[in-house]
Amino acid sequence: LFVIITDVINTKKKFTGLLISYSLSSIIAAGVGLVAFICNFVLHSASLSPLLLSYPAERSLLFFPRIKYLFYTTNMFASFEHVGVVLIFSLFFFYRNRIKHKFIFNSLFLLSSVMVIVALFLAGSQTLAGAMISIFMILLLFEGRFFTSLRYITFLVVVLVTFFAFSATIWMLYPLEVDNNKNEKLISIQLNYAYSHHIIPSMYAFSMFKEHPILGVGIGNFGVQYPKYINMDIERLSSSRMEVKSDRILDPHNSYTGA
Secondary structure (H helix, E strand, O other): OHHHHHHHOOOHHHHHHHHHHHHHHHHHHHHHHHHHHHHHHHHOOHHHHHHEEOOHHHOOOOOOOEEOOOOOOHHHHHHHHHHHHHHHHHHHHHHOOOOOOHHHHHHHHHHHHHHHHHHHHHOOOOOHHHHHHHHHHHHOOOOOHHHHHHHHHHHHHHHHHHHHHHHHHHEEEEEEEEEEEOOOOEEEEEEEEEEOOOOHHHHHHHHHHHHOOOOOOOOOOHHHHHHHHOOHHHHHHHHHHHOOOOOOOOOOOOHHHHO
16 A cells, blocks of 8 residues: 555645545544534434444443444544544644635634544544554644643643553453442442453464464464354453353454464
């Protein structure tokens, strides 16, 4: 893909055209997703469900419906918007000294970047950790007290989101239960530390690797081999709290692991 793009997009005009096309796509996706998110709270319409993801098992942790637009998963939407954020800022730095009507340009830039970033947050995806790092790096290019303060806030958010993403990759965390004992004046919090479905395929992949260390199981055979390695001690709690079957087969979402 890189070779094809660099061969076809071989002038600055074509390159900026590509950036504009992708940026507009990400803005449209974010805008439609935000409208669906707002309408869901106002109208409670089931027709908006293809644009949002509401997973009952996660409601104690993520109490809002997550934006996924027309993507298969919220992670895909968030990754698409992550690239969109970077390209929108790229266009800002490219055009900011070439545009005559700076007020209109800055207003459109501010509106579009805020829309995409808010939609990114409302995707509720672990990939937000990477997006926040990108936003922090972009803020290093701006000067002034306001942006200095914003960098400190963003860095703190990066640390918190990264910690959450790391934890949610290993453990399920949900259902989260908060109990307030008014008589004893005690508040207790219960977190689910059964293994997350993000880490389980990698655990089974490691078991496959120990048996097939040289050639692997072959691309496309991960799902075929998967049932042989299912560990019910792991699946018993994880699958019941995810409200799925314990013998389900998960995709590795990773070409190397799958091979």
